[in-house]
Amino acid sequence: MLSYAMKRIMQLIVTMFGVVTLVFFAIRMIPGDPAAAMAGDNLSGAALEEFRRKLGLDAPLWEQYADYLLSVIRFDFGSTITTSLPIAGLMLKALPITLMVAGFTMLLAVLIAIPLGTVAAFLANKGKKKLDNAITWTAMIVDLMPAFWTALLLMLFLSLNLKLLPASGAVSFEDPSLMLKRIALPVVVLAVSQVATLARITRTAVLEVLNEDYVRTARSMGMSEMVVVFRHALKNAMLPIITIVGLSFGNLLNGTVIVEFIFSIPGIGTLLVYGINSRDYPLVQNVILFYAFVFVAINFITDMVYKKVDPRVQF
C-alpha cells in the first residue's frame, strides 16, 4: 500500500510540475502586455516601466519561470497585484467555502443518488420498467440541463416563489446556521445535476452487479432482496461508484465556478474569475495551480480509497 502510494505520489509530483510549467507559459501566451493590462487605464510611460519592474516582468522569460518554480516549491505564492493581499491568505479563506459547497453537494448527491440509482437498478432487474424509466429519464433530463439555467430556475422557484432559501447574503463561518442557509441554494443547484449523474451511474453499476453470479448465490441461500441489494449488490457497486464520485469532483469544481459567480459565493471560483477579469497573473496562476492540485489530489485520494476498499487489491 505504502509503496503504491509512493509511486502514485511521485507520478503526482511529475504531473504537477507539468501543470506548473503549462500554466506559467499559457498565461504568458495571453496576448498583450501584462503590465499595461494590469495597470489598466491609469499608468503610462515611466510609471508603467516601474510597475513592470516591480512585477518582475522585465526579466527574461526563463528567469521568471525559474523564480516562479522556486517560489512554488517554497510555497510562497506572493501577493496579488491588484489588491496586494497575500494570495495564500486569499486562497485559504476561499478554500473552506468552496470545499464546503462541494462537500455538501457531494454529500447530498450521494445520499440521494445512491439509493435512487439502486432502486432504479432493482426495478430494472425485476423487469419493472415503468418506474425505472421514470427515474432514469428524469435523471437524464436533469443531468443535461446547463447549470446556470437550473440555477436561475431554482432561484426563482425556491427563493422567490417559496421564500425557502436566500439568494444572496454574507458567507461567514461565524454563524453556521446562516451559512448553511446561504449555501443551501448553490448546493441544491449543484447537487441536482450531480444526483442525476450519480444516480445513473449507480443504476448501471448496481444493475451490472445484480446480474453477477454471487448475487445469484446469495439469493439461492434464501437471502431477502434487501440483503441482496444492499449488502451484496451495493457493496460491490460501490467500487465503480467511488471512482465516479472522485471523478465527478472535477465536474463539481467546474460547477462551483459558475455557481459561485451566480450566487456571489466568495470561493476559489470567484477568486479565479476575479483574477481573470483583473488580469492578476499571480493570482490566476496560483488559483489554477491550486485547482489542478485539488483535482489531482482528489483523484489520488479516490484511487487510494478504491484500493483500500477493494480487498482484492493487494500490495
Place this chain on the structure above:
Amino acid sequence: MENGATAGTINRPAGKQASLTQPLLQVQDLHTHFFTESGTVKAVNGVSFELQRGERLAVVGESGSGKSAMAMSLIQLIAYPGKLVSGSIRLDGKELVGLGEPELNKLRGSAIGTVFQDPMSSLDPVMRVEDQMIQPIRMHLKLGQKEARKHAVDLLTRVGIPDADNRISAYPFEMSGGMRQRVMIAMALSCRPKLILADEPTTALDVTIQAQIVELLKTMTETTGSAMMFITHDLGLVARFAQKVAVMYAGKIVESGTVGEIFSSPKHPYTQSLLKTIPSVSGEKRRRLLQIQGLPPDMKLHITGCSYKERCPAASERCYTDAPELMPREGGQSAACWLKNGLMTEGYESITTLLSQGEKPEAKEGWNRIPLNGSVSEQPDSPGDDNVVLRITDLHKHFKKASLLPWKKGAEIRAVGGISLKLQRGETMGIVGESGCGKSTTARMLLGLDEPTSGRIEINGSIQIVFQDPYSSFNPKMKISDIIAEPLHVRKIGTKEERLRRVRELIKKVGLDLSYLSRYPSQLSGGQRQRVGVARALALDPSIVVADEPTSALDVSVRAQIINLLCDLKEEMGLSFVFISHDLSTVRYISDTIAVMYLGEIVEYGPAEEIFVHPAHPYTKALLAAVPVPDPMIEGERTIEQLRGELPSPANPPAGCAFSSRCPHVTAKCTERKPPLRGYLERREVACHAVS
C-alpha cells in the same frame, strides 16, 4: 402426486421399501419461458421427473438444452425476463410453485442448497467468507453468531479446508478455485438441505481438482443423506458420479434411467449418438468419432413433432407431426422416441458407421503443395535428420513481475523452465497438464508471440495455430474470407484472385460451404468458427499446426467434428500437430506422442498409448486417474488415488522435484534434488527419482 404413472418418472431403485415414502422432489410439466424482445424462448418446455431422497441424479445435455434454466426454476431464481410459466414442483409433497418470495427464501438455502458452476464468480468478492456463510446459517438454523460461526468452521473443515478457523476470515480472492468451490459446497450444505442442486460444479476446475470436488460431493451427500441433482455435459463425470441420469434436449427430458442403463443400452437416438461422439474408453484409435449433424432447434420457434427430428438419422414422417412423450421402456428407463430402441431398432452399428463415414469431406483432390507463386519457402537449416520439423532445445521463459517501486526488483516467475522436444513430420504431439503448467506459454513461444528467455526453437517450414476460442481469435469486423486470406495478404502472396481461389479451396477443405465466406464471425456457430480457424491456420501451408485447446470451448457433439477434421487433415496433408489440451481422452485419441508438463517442465514424455496404459511418473498416474471415464462399469471399479493439494505457485516452486509437494511417494531425495528427464524403457523419458 402419488400417481407414479406420470410419464418420465424415474423409478425408484428397486429393492428399497420406498413405496411407503413419498419422493423427495416431484416435478410435473414444468415450463419456463424467457420473454425477450425478439421472441419467447421456451427454455424449459414441459419437464417432469421425480427424485428420491439421497439419490444422485445427473442431468445431461448440450448448452442451450435448458438444463440450467430447469434447475433454477426449481428454486424459482430465474433472471428477468425469464418466468416460470406453469407446472408443479413438490418438495416433500409441498407445492413450491405459487409460493411468495418470503416462503421461498425460507426454503432456498435451507431445504435446497445450490452449488454453481464458476467458483471464481459465485462468491461475493468483497465479502469475507464468514460473512457470506454465517448470515444464511443464522437465518435458517436460528443460531446465534457464535454458534453459526462454529457451525460454518465445522463445515469448512468437513469439506477439506485446512485451518478453517482462520481461513473463514479470508476473502474469496485469497483462495484458489478449488478452495472456493469447497466453500460453495460448504455453503450449500450449511443448512442441512434435503436437496442439493449442482450446476456444472466442476467445469471451471482443473482435472485433478475436479476429481477432488466430485469425490467430496459424493461423500458429503452420502453422509448427510441429501439428494442431489447434478447438471453436467461431461459424460465421464456422469459415469463416475450419478445413480440416475436424465438427458435433456431442447427444453425436454428425452431419456432417463439409471446410469448403467443409459450407458449400456441408451434408447433415444440423441443419447445413443452422444455416447458415440466421445473417443472410446479403450483408447482405440482411428475410429472416426460420430458427428451429430445440424444444430439444436431455435427455442424461440414453435416446434412441431420431435425436436430432434432434423438431426435424427432415423426420423420418420411421424416424427415431423407428433412429438413423442417420455415413455417407459424396460427396466427403469424411459425415452421420448417413437422407436422402441432408438437407432438400435434399425441397426445401431450400421447407421453410426454410415454417419461417420458420410461426413468425411469429399475434397480428395489432394492438396496443392505449391499453389501460389512466391509462396512460403522457409527452409531454415535443419541440422541432422530431415524428418524433424520442430526441435526445441532447453527452452526457458521467465516473466518478471514489475515492481511498484523502480528501485526494487520484481519477482520472477518461471513459466517454462527448460524443455527440449522434437517433433517428426506428420507426428502429433499432445502436451497435457493442468492450467499454469506452461503449455500455453510454450505454444506462444513456438509461434513467436513471446520471446523465449533462453533456448532454441528450430522450425522446418512454418508454424500456425488454431486457437482455443475461435470467436475471440477472429476480428469481429472482418469477413470470413478476409480472415482466411489475411495470412496470404500480409505476406503479399499471390494476386487478389489467386488468394480468393485459395480461400475457396481452404473453406471447402474444412467442410464449409462457400456462402460462409461473405459472413462475419458472429454469424457462425462455434463449430463452424473453429473450422474457419483451421482453414486460416492452413492458409500458409504450414508444416506444423499448434492446436491450443481447440475443442474446449465447444459442445460435445461439435467437438467430435473438429477432432475428426484435424485427424483428416493430418492424414491427408502430412501435417505435424502440437495438440495442447487438458482433455486427456481427446489427447489420447489424436496424439502419437505425449508430453506431460508440470510447473513449466516436462515430467514424462513418450508414445501416447504407452503412457496412457502404463504411466510412469506419479503425476501422470494421478492425472489419468483423475479423468473420469464415460463408462460406469470402469468407473465403478476404479480406485481413484487422489492427488493432494493444488498446483504450487510457479513464482515459488518447491525445492527439488517440482511435484514433491503433492507426490504420494515423496522421499527426502525428492525435496533435495531435482530429478532430470531420463530415458525410460525404449522410447520414453521420465523425470522421477523413483522411476528407472
Place this chain on the structure above:
Amino acid sequence: MKQEAVARAVGQPAVASRPRIQLPYLSFLYVNKNAKWAMVILLPILLITFLAPFLPLQAPLESNIRASLNAPSLEHPFGTDKLGRDVFSRTLSGIKVSLFVGMTVALISLAFGIALGTASGFFGKTVDRVIMGVVDIFLAFPSLLLAIGLVAILGAGTVPVICAISLADVPRFIRLQRSLVLSLKSRPFIDAARTVQAPRLWLMTKHIVPNTIAPLLVAASITAANAILIEASLSFLGLGILPPEPSLGNIIKDGQVYLQQAWWISTLPGAVILLIAISLHFLSDGIREALDPRARK
C-alpha cells in the same frame, strides 16, 4: 438487450447460429431501439433546421422592436426576444452552430484520440510515457477551467470555443483509445495476425482501430452532447460564441435574464438543447448496445 441474460440463463451462445443478413455499419440505426429513438428526435430537428431558409420565417438576425418580447404564437412559434427577433428561427440557426460545435469537437477528439491513443497503447514504453504524461497534465484541470483558460488566451468566438472544448476532451479520448488498444492488444485475433508476422501498421489499421471505432463513437456522441452544453456554459460566462451569431448557448444566456417576463426565450431553445443532448445520448446507448448485447440502457 436481454439476449445475453437469456443466453446466460439458458446456457446458449448469445449469437444466433442461423445465418442472418449482415447489415452495413450503420444498421443499428434502424434495428436498435435506442438508436431509433435518437433518429426519431434528431431527424426532424435536422430536417427543420436545414429547411429553415425555405420556411416562411423571419430571418434570425432581423429585428423588429415593435414586436419585442411577444409570447409564442403561430407567427412566432417560440415567441420573440427583446429586439423582436424570431426566437424560433434563431433557435434553428443556433442548432446549426451548436451541432457544428458538437460535431467538430467530437471529430477533433476522435482524430487525436485515435492517433495518439493508438500510438500510446500500441507502442508502449517511451511513446506511451510521453503521451500519457502530457495527457495527465491536461487531465489535471477541470474541463471547464481548461476551456475558460484557453478562451482567455484565444479570445471568444466559434473557433476558440471549439479548440477550448476539444482541448479538454482530446486527453480523455486518448486515454479511452489507449485502454481500448491495450485490451485489444492481448486479444487472440491480434495474436493470430502476429503469428503470420503481420506488420504493426497492418495490426493497427486492420485489427485495432476498426474495433475501437464503436466504443469511440459511443464516447464521441456523448462528447458532442457535452460540447453543446459546455458551449452554453461558456456563453454564459461571456466566453462562448458571440452574438449576433446565434448559438443555442447564447440564446439561452440572453433569454435567461428575461426568464421572469418572457420565459420562452430561454426555455424553448433550452428544451431543444435537451432534446439534442438526449438524442445523442440515445445514439450512444444505441451504438453501445449494438456493440455489446450485454449492455443495458
Place this chain on the structure above:
Amino acid sequence: MRRRWKLNIGVLTAAVILLLSACSNTSDPATGNTTSPSATDSSTVASGEPKVLKVRFYDDPAGYDPANIFRIENENIAFNIFSGLASYASDTGEIIPDLAESWETDDNMTWTFKLRQGVQWQKGYGEFTSADVLYSYNRILDPATASPYAAEFNNVESMEAPDPYTVVFKLKTPDGNFLHQVANYHQGQIVKKEAIEEFGDQVKWNPVGTGPFAAEKIDPSSEIILVRHDDYYQGPAPIEKIIFSIIKDESTATIALQNGEIDVIMRSNREENLDILEKAGFKMNHVENYAASLKVFNLEHPILANRKVRQAWAYAVDFDAIAEGVSPRLQKGAKSLLLDWMEGYSENTTQYSYDPEKAKQLLAEAGYPDGFTIKQDGTSASGVTEQMQLEQEYLKAVGIELEFDLVDTPTYNEKRNSGDFDVSGRLLPAVNPDMVLFSYLHPDNIAPKGLNGARYNNPVLTEKLESARAEKDSAKRLKLYEEVQQIVMEEVPYLPTYAGNVYWPSKPNIEGIVINKLAQVNFYGVDIK
C-alpha cells in the same frame, strides 16, 4: 404501449420545467407587488435595533486608497469614508464646502481655503488640520505613490498652510475649475498620515477618513461593512451600519431585492430587471444623464479619416430609437460630448437626426458608394449587446459592415488606451465640462498619453480650449465651450451616442437615495423609515 409511456415521461418532465418557469414568470410581479416590498428585513426596522442598510455591490472591491482608487462603485464607498476640501451637492451636482468652510480666489491662481474646525478623524486619529491636507496632496504628487491622479495637481505651483485651519494653493496658470481638483473625489480626498504609515502596503484595505461612515470590515471576496462615524462634523448619520454585499449576477441581485435580502441595488443596469422591480412596486431611485457614451473613431484609419464617412455614420444610426427600444429607462440618445446639466452644454451644433439617405449620399461622396467593412472593439464580458446588434443592422442598411472584435476587458482597455483600434467606445463620468473636453480633444492627451483616442488635433479647437480654461468671464467661457462643441459635432472625431441614466432601485421604505452626477450616493442622507 410501453414505449409511448416512456415518451410521456420525457414530455411530462419538460412540461413541468416549463411550467415552473412560467409560474415564476406570471405570478411574480402580481404577488411581488403585495409581498416583496413590504417584506422588509426585520433587522432594519425594528425599533431600538440599530438601523442597518444592505446594499448590493456589483463588482469586486479594488481597494480604497484615494491615490489609486478606480471604478465608480469603489469611488462611491470612498466618497462616504473620505472628505475633500469641497464636495458635490447630491441633488444639483454643485460644488459645496466640505472640510473647507469657505474659499476665495481673485485670479483663479491663488486659492485660499478656510478649514472647518473640530473635525474628527475616524477611529480616533484626532482632529483634522491643514497639515493633513498638505500631507495628502503631496502624497499624490510623490512619485513613490505612483498615483495615476498625480497629473491633476500638475498645475499646482505650491501649497502652504499658514495656520492649522488655512491652506493656500498657488497655481501655475489660472484655473477656474480648480475646486474640482480638491473636491471629494480621487486625489481630492484627504487621508491621515498616521493611518497611511501604519498600514503600509495594506492602505487600500484600511481607509481612514473624516466622512460620515468608517470602514469596519472589507472582505474583497464577499462584503464591505461601513459603520457610522459618530463624530462626523455634521453629526451622526441616521443609519448605523451599511453592508455592501457583493452580488455580481444581475438576476440574483434582483431576486435578492425582491426577497428582502437587500434594501438597495447599487446600479441595476438591466432594463428587464428594472421592469420587474418597478412593476413590483419598488422605488426607482435614479439620476439622468450622468455621462455620455462616445464612439471613438481612429482618425488615422484610412476610411475613418474621411469626415464624410464619420458624418454618414452619425446619420445612419438612430440612437434615439435604439435607446427607446432596448433600454428606455437606462439611456437615451446623446447630442453632445457634454451633458445637458453641465455648464457650457449646447445643442446649437450640427445635429445628426436619423437620415439613411443622407448617410448613403455622404458615403458616396466620400468614395464608398458600396460601403465598407470596419471593426469595432468590444469586451467579451459584455459581449455583443442588443444595442450593438441594432447599430450593426442600421449600418448595414447604408452599406457599412460593422464587425465586432471582442476581447477580454483588460485587452480592450489596453487597446483603447494605446489607440490600437478602428472604432472603440468611451464613457467618462465627470462633472467638470472642461475636463471632458480637454481629455478628449486636447493634443496633449492623444493616446497612448491620454484619453484622446481619436488622435484629434485641431489647432483652432485647441486654442479655444486653452483660452476657455483661462477665461475668468463665465459668459465668454461658455461661448468658447459652445464653439468647441460646434467644431466637434461638425468633425465628429467622437460621436456622442447615448446619455446614460443610473438606477438604484430600493425598497419603498428607504429614503434619501439621491444619486449625484458622478453616479454616487451620499449615504449620510439615507434613512430607513
